[in-house]
Amino acid sequence: QTSLVAAVTSTWLSLQSSDQLLSLTQRTLATREDSLRLTKLRFDNGATSALDLRQAESLTAAAQASLAQQQRQRALDLNALTLLVGQPIPGNLLVPDQPTASPAQSSNSAQLWLSDVPAGLPSDLLERRADIRQAEQQLIAANANIGAARAAFFPRISLTASAGTASNELSGLFKDGSWGFTLAPQALLPIFDAGRNQASLDSARVGREIAVAQYEKAIQTAFREVSDALAGQATLGEQLRAQQVQATAEAERFRLAELRYRNGVASFLDVLDAQRSLFATEQALLQTRLTQQQNQVALYKALGGGFDRR
Missing domain, CATH: 1.10.287 (Helix Hairpins)
Structure with missing residues (x-):
């Protein structure tokens, strides 16, 4: 869903x-x-x-x-x-947002219902994700103690800091580009206590190892997707603000170039160049706005369905 x-x-x-x-x-x-x-x-x-x-x-x-x-x-x-x-x-639902306004001047109606990212989002929101739930079911099928598995592999941290940026705890999980959440080997021991009678069966051991690996991978993927989306949240906002300023400046540049041309003090090349630049800048602004919105949708999905516990 x-x-x-x-x-x-x-x-x-x-x-x-x-x-x-x-x-x-x-x-x-x-x-x-x-x-x-x-x-x-x-x-x-x-x-x-x-x-x-x-x-x-x-x-x-x-x-x-x-x-x-x-x-x-x-x-x-x-x-x-x-x-x-x-x-x-x-x-x-198909009516464009302010079709006569320039991109730099128009309001962003979609952003009105895309909520701001709150600070202090707990990582246990990720337990709602379908891939993590599926991996947990595979562990349970392998006679795992799911509580012990979560304690061993699932980081309990705050995902966000102020203004919806990634927390230091989340950023620290991916230092040097690799997964930074480690655990002591003995932490693995209680996970399969319920299946100790099968310990002598190679097939059961292999099945458990596969289930653990898939569970750990699902957790790493979840935290990575949240981290990526939060990184986009911060940088795309800065990019959008800069492009809005640029688009406003280009619109004024075109207006002045056209005025100077009509009064015979500028060449037509100046008008064409300003016209071309304005169109390209406004196109880029709309594309960045869409990227920012879709990044927030990606964050919603990465969190397993938004910011609220359900």
């Missing part, structure tokens, strides 16, 4: 992002078509060069190609979401 919720949420976020990229591309195409009309008029009157006209035509064609690409991607995202949900998506 957790995997399905995460998949539906991630696909819906992709659809929302595709809507926003489509809206951005439509606005960009309209702007470039206006520039092309103005350039053609100036060319017909001998006020600009053929080079300027061809560059305006090239940028307009590029925007048309990008529009077709975004329309195709939106259709693919909608098909994927419909397949996951198993029925047509209600129209009110």
Whole structure:
């Protein structure tokens, strides 16, 4: 169920992002078509060069190609979401977020319901994960004492520090790129007390070793996925803020370049360069916003279903 919720949420976020990229591309195409009309008029009157006209035509064609690409991607995202949900998506869920606003100015509606990551999340939340539960069932089938197994292999730590960042305890588990949670050999002894009568059977011993290895791997995978998602949480937030500042600056740069060109104090190349740069910056901003949202979905999934104990 957790995997399905995460998949539906991630696909819906992709659809929302595709809507926003489509809206951005439509606005960009309209702007470039206006520039092309103005350039053609100036060319017909001998006020600009053929080079300027061809560059305006090239940028307009590029925007048309990008529009077709975004329309195709939106259709693919909608098909994927419909397949996951198993029925047509209600129209009110398909309305883009503020389609006339620039990415730097628009509010991020999806972020309004993606909760902030609280500090002090306990690691026992990970016991809800399906892979860990399955590994525990395999241990139980091998006559293991599951309480002893958890004590031996499962770190009891706080996963998060302030502002939803990874705690020092969590970061310390992966020093030098390897698993840093160790235990004394005698800690393994109580795990299979219930199966001591089978100790002489090689098949039982091998089965127990496999079950232990799979359990330990499931735990390491869980903690690694949480650590990766929390690392993304911090760095993606910083990246998004910087890109928002950049997009705002590029929008102002384009406005000034266009104003200077209309007043005859700047070349058309300045306008085209600013236009190109603004479009690329706004595209990158929307992509980073989607990556940040999907990273939080990945954290939800890694924790076994969110921040609350159930």
